[in-house]
Amino acid sequence: APMLVYEDVRKRYGGFTALDGVSLHVNAGEVVCLIGPSGSGKSTLLRCTNALEAIDGGEVRFEGAPLPKAEAEIRRVRQRMGMVFQSFELFPHKSALDNVAMGLVTVKKLAADEARKRAQALLAKVGLADKTANYPANLSGGQQQRVAIARALAMEPHVMLFDEPTSALDPETVGEVLNVMRALAEEGMTMIVVTHEMSFARRVANWVVVFERGRVLEQGPPHQIFETP
Numbered sequence: 001a002p003m004l005v006y007e008d009v010r011k012r013y014g015g016f017t018a019l020d021g022v023s024l025h026v027n028a029g030e031v032v033c034l035i036g037p038s039g040s041g042k043s044t045l046l047r048c049t050n051a052l053e054a055i056d057g058g059e060v061r062f063e064g065a066p067l068p069k070a071e072a073e074i075r076r077v078r079q080r081m082g083m084v085f086q087s088f089e090l091f092p093h094k095s096a097l098d099n100v101a102m103g104l105v106t107v108k109k110l111a112a113d114e115a116r117k118r119a120q121a122l123l124a125k126v127g128l129a130d131k132t133a134n135y136p137a138n139l140s141g142g143q144q145q146r147v148a149i150a151r152a153l154a155m156e157p158h159v160m161l162f163d164e165p166t167s168a169l170d171p172e173t174v175g176e177v178l179n180v181m182r183a184l185a186e187e188g189m190t191m192i193v194v195t196h197e198m199s200f201a202r203r204v205a206n207w208v209v210v211f212e213r214g215r216v217l218e219q220g221p222p223h224q225i226f227e228t229p
């Protein structure tokens with residue numbers, strides 16, 4: 001069975017329909033890219049995936065079960081989902097190492113030295129072995145985003161949700177973040193990626209979903225979506 005199933009998902013903000021009957025699924029080990037114009041509902045779908053927003057109709061099933069409604073259960077589901085936003089949202093008064101280690105102590109209940117060792121390894125994995133002591137202000141945007149990815153990975157998520165992870169970056173640091181994401185995909189991480197990076201979608205995605213005005217305009221393998229007639 002797919003890891004995530006969306007069935008006729010609907011979401012309104014007041015009188016505005018942000019999602020107007022979206023159906024798709026995400027298989028384990030696959031990368032699904034959500035593309036389409038700004039305002040078409042891509043980010044709303046991600047926020048409905050980890051229950052940052054409640055849906056108004058239809059269903060989202062994660063690992064076989066509909067998303068729960070109770071806050072305590074939602075928190076448990078969220079621990080299986082890593083989220084990376086456009087803005088990195090690191091803690092400014094903590095080093096890169098402590099940004100990653102913190103959740104390992106508070107959520108994963110690791111001892112402090114164990115958490116630091118694990119955080120060190122995660123930062124090495126995203127190419128930041130020599131920046132562990134830096135505070136966010138002393139890291140480039142691309143480096144901060146890689147810390148954010150390492151922090152999300154620390155929770156050992158079953159799926160990673162990326163919401164325009166490179167949109168706020170200087171052009172010269174976009175590539176290093178996309179490379180980390182591509183390496184994750186090659187390791188078999190299940191990923192949903194909202195992106196305007198069409199070459200990433202074309203090369204890395206297994207499945208591309210094109211949004212328009214809260215609906216799925218088309219979906220298919222990248223060679224089909226990007227073929228030029």
Ligand code: ADP
Pocket residue numbers: 024025026027030032206207
């Ligand atoms: P159904 O309505 O039978 O669930 P879909 O319309 O969802 O079928 O998909 C039709 C076919 O498209 C599937 O059999 C599968 O091969 C492919 N497909 C759909 N979604 C994905 C996805 N997220 N990743 C890979 N292949 C997919």
Ligand code: ADP
Pocket residue numbers: 013016018036037038039040041042043044045194211
């Ligand atoms: P995308 O990610 O494709 O750019 P979004 O999902 O962010 O699109 O937004 C879809 C639409 O829903 C937009 O028109 C946006 O203005 C609206 N929207 C998103 N969040 C809210 C909110 N909290 N309140 C009101 N409208 C919202």
